[in-house]
Amino acid sequence: MESIAIRRKLTDRAMTGLFLFAAILVVAPLFLIFADLLWKGAKELRWSLLTDLPHPVGETGGGIANGILGTLTISGLAMAVGIPVAVMTGIYLAEYGRGWFASIVRFCVDTLAGVPSIIMGIFGYVLVVLPMKRFSAWAAAAALAMIFIPIVVRTTEEMLKTVPHSVREAALALGIERWKATLFITVRTAWSGIVTGILLAMARILGETAPLLFTALGNQFWQSRLDGPIAAIPLQVFTYAISPYEDWHDKAWAGAVVLILMVLSISMAARFFTREKKWKP
């Protein structure tokens, strides 16, 4: 009897230790990655990184200013198209969507959300690059919008569904037209959650690389037109990382630091928005 009890206790201890170990292993890469980013990125981190164009191989200095502008341009375009489409679709699914049409739309949204991002690159290529016969910011934006839209549709629908039914009833009972009640009361109530969804989706597309490879293509110089190849930070990080040159590797790390700062600051902003605003008297 005694020995069985001891064995059970020991097994319990051992398993507890294993679970703890698993948890440590799960978060350890995060610390390793951040440490390496700071360590290896520090070498090339200076002001000119944010203000200068890339320099050719062998020349020191140079920056990723065109990539920063390009990333913001492409993501901005994608969001300008994506936000209205996604939010309105989310409103449709949450407020009106019943029956077969809504089910099919929901199915499509779920499907799109699971499509690998490289395939969205093919979409941008076939839809925009082939007919225009040139790589462009437009093609990249089309690919990113396809990633952006399903994420935002889902969060918008979910957030609207958290608004209690009593809120909609109260609005209708005041004699407010339904469309106004939906936009100015229901959507407004869920607004911070919807904005969080938009920000998280934005953070996601800022860091996407694969869909840009054959849509934006990348560019060594400034690009003032939307219908020509354009630079983007993730593309620059990729190109520098797989190049055979030492100094370009350093630039890849520095670019990665800039990229991760952009992505994380937006994720943080998203967290800030979700935080329930509690009234303190």
Next chain:
Amino acid sequence: MAIPTGNLKDRLFERATALFAGIVLALALLLFALLVRESLPALKKFGFSFITGTTWDPVAETFGALPFIYGTLVTSTIALLIAVPLSVGAAVFINDFAPPWLKGPVSFLAELLAAIPSVIYGLWGIFVLVPLLRDHFMKPVTRVFGWIPLFKGPVYGPSMLAAGVLLAIMVVPFILSVSREVMATVPQRQKEAVLSLGGTRWEMIRIVIGQHCIPGIFGATILGLGRAIGETMAVTMLIGNRPDILLSIFQPGYSMAAVIANEFTEATGDLYLSSLIAVGLVLFLITFAVNLAARWILTRLVAHASRGI
């Protein structure tokens, strides 16, 4: 008393939202239609042998996608073999063992892990993970177990193993969060019942998780598989990009997403491009089926849980 009539605006607004929903529907159909249309030349030429063919030779214009399908499956399998036990273990720790003050930070860190762009994972993989694995794992293992085909040398570094390990790190946050949700559906009273019978905490977890969470964890695993199959940059940067079917996981391979990423802009000739898009179509169909299966398992589970386990 005159009460004004008409809620034309209401109907217009509903139509407008439905119109946008229709746009999303159309985009999904358009994506599928374009993939099929552009793949047709390659699929017509090669037929079923496009999937079973092992030769990918752009010069001879012979395209068989099997090496990429193989590489994708091997790397995803390695990723899941590592990620599932780790995520499930970590999920149990966070849900049942961690002190309350630790739960928030740990899940926050896992969320951060999910937010890192994949090109940064790839960068870290090339310069940190690959040398680490090569010098401290792959080389010692081939020295001792090199006679096993799975661990055969020579060791270069970039390999299916390296890609698989990096993929594991990347899919952990997803499997972790779904597993935690699944485990949270087990009623507290069930756990307490085991404890009150004199069971240890491990026994409680074994019984409760074993009885109620296996399908959910399976669903989470399939979901992780869907992500691993489609991941592009990290794999492209680590897998070695060699279109051959090799048994040893220490050898380079190639994945479906990686071949599209690498060769798309270089594809000269319509058949070459069409073949790459056909690889995309195959990738699309596989992830579609995998995600559908995961959603099916998880929603069935939710329905089951709401009926009371």
Next chain:
Amino acid sequence: METVNSPILKITELSAWFGANQVLRNIAMNIERNTVTSIMGPSGCGKSTFIRCLNRMHDLTPGFRLSGGIVYDGTDIYSDPIDPVALRRKVGMVFQQPNPFPRMSIFENVAVGLRLNGKNMPKSELAGRVEQSLRMAALWNEAKDHLSRPGTSLSGGQQQRLCIARALAVEPGILLMDEPCSALDPVSTGKIEELIEELGERLTIIVVTHNMQQAARISDFVAFFLMGDLVELDRSAKIFTNPSDKRTEEYITGRFG
């Protein structure tokens, strides 16, 4: 032209169904102007369903059907050209659970009905209307210094008075109240009851309640519902002292419900 003395609401032969389930049977009653009428009865007797027919809140409920007539100020509210949205401005409603709009201040909660009903008015006039509504709902003194606080920061009873102010702001002719005190403590309940008596002098109020004492305290008329039937409608004093129907007597003497 209806005269001032004619009933504000005439209900004839009102029956209602949820799917195949009949919940109201041939209800007929008149509601007089500027009176308080309590709808009383045990749970499931159809009293909530009944008052929700009066502002067409069931319109969006799938499977709901109704027959008979509800005539408000000479117009059948279910006849074709009637816009339910406009109707609901004339027939306001207060719910069982206080439900101020989350993420809106006290001021916005009261003002939002006026703003969204397309009444463009200068800010000063809007502020005046908000103050007037809050005063009518006896919340002004407590809320006037915190108008920019969220409506949800108020206590339960205050939230319910905020909802009353919100309903009053659009100046309805009738105010429907669906068990407005059932989620409140006794002190808050007392305040709301006082408020109902006061408002009843300028406004037609219909209150659903399952609390007989409350019905006796606040109403001019009481209607007793049982299993979807209107058993009896009479002056409050008459119902509680000398009911005509045996079932009413059984209910008020506590034999069922």
